Amino acid sequence: VLVRAGLKRLNEKPRPGVQALLQAARHSAPLGAGQITARTIALVLGPRINAAGRVGDPHAALELLLSEEEAAEEKAIFLDRLNQERQRLEALMVAEAQALVDSRPGELEKPLLVVAEEGWLPGLTGLAANRLVERYGRPVFLIALNGPEGRGSGRGTPGFDVFRALQHAAPCLLEFGGHTGAGGFSIKREAVEAFKEALMEYARREEPAIPQSLKLDAAVKLAELTPELVAELDLLEPHGCGNPPVRLVSFGVSVEDARPVGANGNHLKLRLRQGDSSLDAIGFGLAGDKAPPGNLDVVFRPVISEVTGRLELKVEDFREAAGVERTKDEGGRMKDEEERVGRVTEEGLFKKAVTYISQLTDLYLPEEVPGEKAPALTARGALVDLREHPDRWAALEKLVSERRAAVVVSAPAVASEVAARLRLALPQKARGILVFHSGLAKERRSLRELASAGEVDILVTTPALGGQFVAERDVVVFEPLYTWAQWEWLRGCGGRDLILLFGHREREAARRRLAAVAPSRQALLCFYRYLRPYAGKGTFRLSFSEAVSLLRRTGVPGAGRRAVETALQVLAELNLVSFTAAAEGYHLQVEAVTAKRFLPAAPTFKKYHAFKREVLSCQRHFLVAPAEVLKDYFQCGIITPGGADGTL
CATH class of the missing domain: 3.40.50.300 (P-loop containing nucleotide triphosphate hydrolases)
Structure with missing residues (x-):
């Protein structure tokens, strides 16, 4: 409600500083009714205002917002340049943190990452931690050391409570604050190692974090996207944690053109085609070392470009298309x-x-x-x-x-x-x-x-x-x-x-994939919470697709029939449900119980988690065993590191 009212006020009578900042950011759309949206604030105004406090003096942002028209332009240009410097320093911090993580043996075996380094800017640790969470799929805590103390930020993944983790490590900290998904803290230099150990202890003791996955609202074809559809989706604004934007997916999209853009070449400009429909697309931060493959499954949000005024796609992720490639025969018809x-x-x-x-x-x-x-x-x-x-x-x-x-x-x-x-x-x-x-x-x-x-x-x-x-x-x-x-x-x-x-x-x-064999406590808890409203209400039908979808949303990648029946069997052994297989699903009865259940009391849970530990132990052996040992095991004649020609 507050955001909607604030947007209305911004569009009716924007302050000179806001107008100047939009112009400095090369925001070309004219300032008319409804032109400043939540997206404008998140992507244009917010980063530039925040850049002052992250890499400079926060008073610069305040002075811009309070300035009159004649002084606003110069102050806005300064903030825009400061934001460019923030982007450069953030990218440098992320690269340095990645290098530190990747160079430490066994670091990726840990349930979370803690990295401390001299010379980092404290105001950028939160942004950089977010990037690393996206890369490594686990909670990340970054610490900027400066003299005898350091300041840091933590970012979590679904299922991991950052604030509770900081509470657990409180004896190591000077001060801290935050919420479930993020937190900040200050720390003595000599306490960093103890802080790491405390966080590791918390992560191992608590429920495992649910691996992150993109939640998609609908699968569409490019031909179904229109400016009218975007206008209807805009009615759902403003978006935020409690009201995320609609996220769509389109399968089997071909790439007509792909090139890096932006000051640092880290954004990806695309031209995508599906059948007779062709659209421009932009993927912020998605320009990697390699060009995308020629055929994609692409996750995106349709938007109206603030530069061209035309429909385009804001790409959030993509992968190689899982479908069968199609080409044209001599008559121009598509063939498999x-x-x-x-x-x-x-x-x-x-x-x-x-x-x-x-x-x-x-x-x-x-x-x-x-x-x-x-x-x-x-x-x-x-x-x-x-x-x-x-x-x-x-x-x-x-x-x-x-x-x-x-x-x-x-x-x-x-x-x-x-x-x-x-x-x-x-x-x-x-x-x-x-x-x-x-x-x-x-x-x-x-x-x-x-x-x-x-x-x-x-x-x-x-x-x-x-x-x-x-x-x-x-x-x-x-x-x-x-x-x-x-x-x-x-x-x-x-x-x-x-x-x-x-x-x-x-x-x-x-x-992560072994969650399909041995569902975690968190996945089983989420699964049971979904069923619990039916407790004491007799038999009901749970469709197979609904059960699979639920398990996949709770962190069981690639779940199918066996994963569903494993989860149901564990709950049945704890006397929480009873079930029988039926056509296209299951007949379930949820028991009305109040006493807590001890998961290892379920033989199926115990059996499959023992199997999971055995698998990981087996894999670790072949991952770390000396090449000489593996040469003898596999009956190989010689060891050739890097290939016979040494080029690999």
């Missing part, structure tokens, strides 16, 4: 990739793989190796140790572009993603890139025959394939596998060189 690349994909293998992961199925569960007679161990060529490679994707593309290879990953969703990405990166080899996982079990025999006959250049597979590779095919392990049985299969699967191309980040991703 499976028609273009030959006999193998004419049988629908690649399309089946993509269709499988697009359904509400378990995407990351450990797969069983086929129950076949264990193959005899055969001597391999070299063990190529590329663990912790700084750019796994670039290394993979180089490896598979030069030789026939099998790329081994841990789960169906990853197999389809890797295959799709390689088909986009290596179009000249697309004919010979195939994928296999447990969702394609009926195709196992034919695929093995094709691979053995040399008709597949690059095979992306999970351990569900089983069997052995031909001696001419290199084996690239792109992710740490889950179980000892899978590693034993890898040990005996043959092939030429064995290339280890994974690191701590992939193990951390596996840790």
Whole structure:
């Protein structure tokens, strides 16, 4: 209510300082009724006003807002330049903090990150911590040291209470304040290590943080976006924590043009096309070292550009499209990739793989190796140790572009993603890139025959394939596998060189994915809270899609039927619910109980969390074991760090 009233006042009679600041920021839209929005304040006015206190004297912002027209222009230009300096210093701080984190062994194994450094500006620690939370997906605390004391900021993730964490570490602090998502504090230099330990103790003791994911409101086609739709969405303003803006997703969007823009080249300007519709888009802070792939699934908010007055997309995230590539035939009609690349994909293998992961199925569960007679161990060529490679994707593309290879990953969703990405990166080899996982079990025999006959250049597979590779095919392990049985299969699967191309980040991703096997306390609590309003009201129906969607929202990535039934089984063993499977869902009865339940009392919870610990222990072994030990285990002849030619 206050924001809406304030916006009305700003548009009716803006102060000279506000007008001057908008002009200094090259905000070209004329100041008429309704032109200053919550977005204008958040992206244009707010950062420039705040920059004064972050990197300079906060009185400069106050003087601008109180100034008359003749003095406002100069003060506004000064604040705009100060904001540019803030952006530069913030980017530098983020880069330095990332370098410190990435250079410390075992740092990414920790539940949160604490980084202290000399010379940082205290006013930027909160902004930089936000950036690092986005990058690492866990709570971050940054400390700017200056003399005997330091000032810092913390930013959290869903499920982690920053203020309670600071309360727990209060004996180490001079003062602190904040709320659930963020906090600030001051600290003696000599207390920094004790502060780290206190935060780690809190993080390990409390509920694990729910991994962050984007909440999407609707899937749309670009053709459905119009200025009229944007005007209707604008009626939902002002937006904030309690009223987030509408976030849309569009699948299978092709990139016609992509280039970095902005003073530091860190924003991404795009031209996107879907069918006959084409739109401009901007992704703030999304310009990375590599251009985006040619085909995207893109998350965005539609807006009217304040510069051009035309409809454009504000891109928040994107990924390689998970769909099947489509091209035109000689008559100009669209045809599926499976028609273009030959006999193998004419049988629908690649399309089946993509269709499988697009359904509400378990995407990351450990797969069983086929129950076949264990193959005899055969001597391999070299063990190529590329663990912790700084750019796994670039290394993979180089490896598979030069030789026939099998790329081994841990789960169906990853197999389809890797295959799709390689088909986009290596179009000249697309004919010979195939994928296999447990969702394609009926195709196992034919695929093995094709691979053995040399008709597949690059095979992306999970351990569900089983069997052995031909001696001419290199084996690239792109992710740490889950179980000892899978590693034993890898040990005996043959092939030429064995290339280890994974690191701590992939193990951390596996840790998050294992929530589908062993749901966390927080996920189970959220799941039960959703069901609890039905307590004592008899039997009701819970649809399968509703249950899957709920688990995925509570931090269980790639949840499917098995994950849902694991969660229900745990609750049933605690006498909280009873359930039976039904068509397209479950019949549930929620018990009316008041006494608390002890989760480890549920045998299923205990069993799967023990399995999770076993998996992580197994992965850690293959991540940190000396290359000499792994050479002997995998029966390799020599160790070749960085590849035989040393280029990797």
